Amino acid sequence: xxxxxxxxxxxxxxxxxxxxxxxxxxxxxxxxxxxxxxxxxxxxxxxxxxxxxxxxxxxxxxxxxxxxxxxxxxxxxxxxxxxxxxxxxxxxxxxxxxxxxxxxxxxxxxxxxxxxxxxxxxxxxxxxxxxxxxxxxxxxxxxxxxxxxxxxxxxxxx
Numbered sequence: 001x002x003x004x005x006x007x008x009x010x011x012x013x014x015x016x017x018x019x020x021x022x023x024x025x026x027x028x029x030x031x032x033x034x035x036x037x038x039x040x041x042x043x044x045x046x047x048x049x050x051x052x053x054x055x056x057x058x059x060x061x062x063x064x065x066x067x068x069x070x071x072x073x074x075x076x077x078x079x080x081x082x083x084x085x086x087x088x089x090x091x092x093x094x095x096x097x098x099x100x101x102x103x104x105x106x107x108x109x110x111x112x113x114x115x116x117x118x119x120x121x122x123x124x125x126x127x128x129x130x131x132x133x134x135x136x137x138x139x140x141x142x143x144x145x146x147x148x149x150x151x152x153x154x155x156x157x158x
Contacts, residue, residue, distance in 0.1 A: 043144065050135040050146045053114035057133055058150055060100060060113060064089045065129060065152045079122045079129075093120050098133075118145070127153055 061079075065071060068081035068089070081089045088103040091113075098114040119134035133148045 042139075046137055046139055046144045047146060050116070050137065050144070053116075054133055054135060054146060054148045057098060057113050058131070058148065061091065061129075061131060062152055071124070071129060073122050073124050073129075091120070091122075093117055129153075 118136040
């Protein structure tokens with residue numbers, strides 16, 4: 001009688017399924033990692049310009065407060081700073097933008113300081129000017145919001 005020897009030249013179906021399952025688990029893990037990295041990167045791309053806009057607003061207001069001889073708050077979101085040599089700076093909101101208007105000697109110069117402005121509020125409390133700025137952008141069915149608050153000392157006359 002002749003004995004037939006089985007040569008083991010391949011993998012069994014169970015071994016192949018186990019390898020495929022392990023590879024699938026690794027792909028899902030790596031895929032999730034990349035998804036979260038790209039999602040966070042997209043959020044940072046939206047938040048960084050909002051932070052820059054808020055810093056520009058705060059620096060502009062601080063500079064105008066330092067230059068002013070008189071600060072007037074007409075409403076919660078309109079401020080007027082009057083300085084020497086017939087210079088008046090007005091901050092106001094219009095259609096979601098924060099505007100800075102500088103009047104010097106009858107000439108007006110209008111500048112958009114920030115867009116996507118949800119809230120711009122000013123409050124005078126004693127010798128302080130309190131500013132509350134909220135910037136908000138909507139992207140990909142998600143709302144990104146940055147909230148900034150600060151106060152500046154106003155030592156000059158009312």
